[in-house]
Amino acid sequence: MDLNLREIRPYGDSLSDGAMQLSFTLPLPTGPLAKEAALRLARKMGFAEADVVHMADLGEGFSFFVVYGKTRLFIDATDITVTAVKTDVWDRATCDEKIRELFGRKLKIVGACIGEDAHTVGIDAIMNMKGYAGHYGLERFAMIDAFNLGAQVEPETLLARAREKDVDAILVSQVVTQRDAHLQNLTRFVELTEAAGLRDRFVLVAGGPRLDHKLALELGFDAGFGRGTFAEHVASFVIHHLVQKRSMGSEG
Ligand code: B12
Known part of the structure; x- marks a missing residue:
């Protein structure tokens, strides 16, 4: 051609x-x-x-x-030139295999839709057992413990649960963008995490229909995912990122 x-x-x-x-x-x-x-x-x-x-x-x-x-x-x-998540995307079985092989334990991931935003479907699509469009959610991964807190969760509550459960990654969903509510909520969450001295402890992932990787990086997250995201995109990114952090000597 x-x-x-x-x-x-x-x-x-x-x-x-x-x-x-x-x-x-x-x-x-x-x-x-x-x-x-x-x-x-x-x-x-x-x-x-x-x-x-x-x-x-x-x-x-x-x-x-x-x-x-x-x-x-x-x-x-x-x-x-585009700013996009560049890591390979593995299917569920491969993600489980990689976690077993690379970490020898289950990964723990907590997620919520924060602030006044009541849209649960996006975070459910990524986390719930049944998943979305034929792609199972994180709860279905044998080597991931997924805790979905639902919608309208205060940023403080999400961070508190993340500490309590000692998770590896935190997923934050934002669907409503009216009056830039998503920017305010996401910024607030990152600021809270930084103020608590916990920013390096967690992989922070943001998602929603009007979010992309570039914006998420600008807001202080490690990655951002928009429409058409499935659980395996998120799991693959989290695994890659944890391995990268470990090789840079900042894990555990
Ligand atoms: C269903 C729906 C509702 C339901 C929500 C029910 C529920 N339990 O979620 C109800 C009726 C409650 C509702 C209420 C409102 N809604 Co509404 N709603 C929708 C609607 C029709 C579908 C959203 C949806 O479920 N999409 C399907 C999911 C699967 O897609 P998704 O969210 O994009 O998620 C995917 C990705 O974005 C990504 N993702 C999402 N989150 C995350 C998180 C992470 C970590 C990752 C990795 C990925 C990820 O992965 C998902 C799967 O691929 C949209 C319009 C539309 N067609 O999109 C409007 C819409 C989102 N709503 C809108 C509005 C304005 C409202 C209300 C303010 C209306 C009102 N005046 O009361 C209220 C707000 C209530 C509140 N406090 O939040 C607007 C938002 C406009 C804007 N720019 O902000 C929209 C776009 C409609 C419109 N065109 O005006 N809504």
Whole structure:
């Protein structure tokens, strides 16, 4: 395949043809006028060969559209640097095997969604036995003791439980980002941990739909995970990080 990484365009029918699918809603009743408005909008956005392939009545004067079109824009993929978790991702059985072999004991992990944030589904997806989208959670790992404290947990309570249980890693979930609540809560947690002189004792992992590794590092965590994360991503990172800490002589 002759691919020019300096000019990456979307792929539709043929390589680099720029074909894209766009979906949106307009506050117009379904009909020829709404369809023409959708087409004009797509053309105004710079799409060539724009075509409304789906129009649906949403009721009360609203219409939903799917439009195909071609963009001439491209991205230079050689000019992009990203901050992402770089460790290998092992499946559950391999994680258990590695823990047995590298630590000779179970790892302990505590997690919670902190502050006023009541969204439990994300932290449950990572920690609970049944997991998420066919990927079992940390409770299912034979070599991990997982303690899920749920949602609306005060940062102080999470840190206290982490000390009590003498855990290896702390998982913090934040879903609500209104008025930057996630930034405040995550910062507060790191500050509490530092003030207690415990920052080096735990692997700190943050997660949520609007979090990424770069932001988590900036906030003082060791890693950050966003949408589409499974328990094995987190377990693999924790194992790698503990091994790295040990080799730097800062563990135990
Ligand atoms: C379900 C839901 C609720 C339920 C929560 C029930 C529960 N027990 O969790 C209820 C109805 C209670 C609720 C309430 C509210 N909600 Co709500 N809710 C949602 C909804 C529809 C789905 C969230 C969800 O479950 N996603 C599925 C999980 C699996 O995805 P996830 O959280 O992203 O988790 C994954 C990753 O992010 C990551 N992850 C998450 N946490 C962690 C942690 C770690 C350590 C790691 C490694 C990874 C990780 O791994 C997970 C699996 O891959 C979203 C909209 C949406 N479609 O996302 C709105 C949404 C999150 N809610 C929203 C809002 C505004 C609210 C309310 C403020 C509404 C209100 N006015 O009352 C309240 C807030 C209550 C509170 N105090 O927090 C907004 C947030 C907007 C923002 N920018 O902050 C959203 C985005 C809806 C919207 N579009 O406006 N909500």
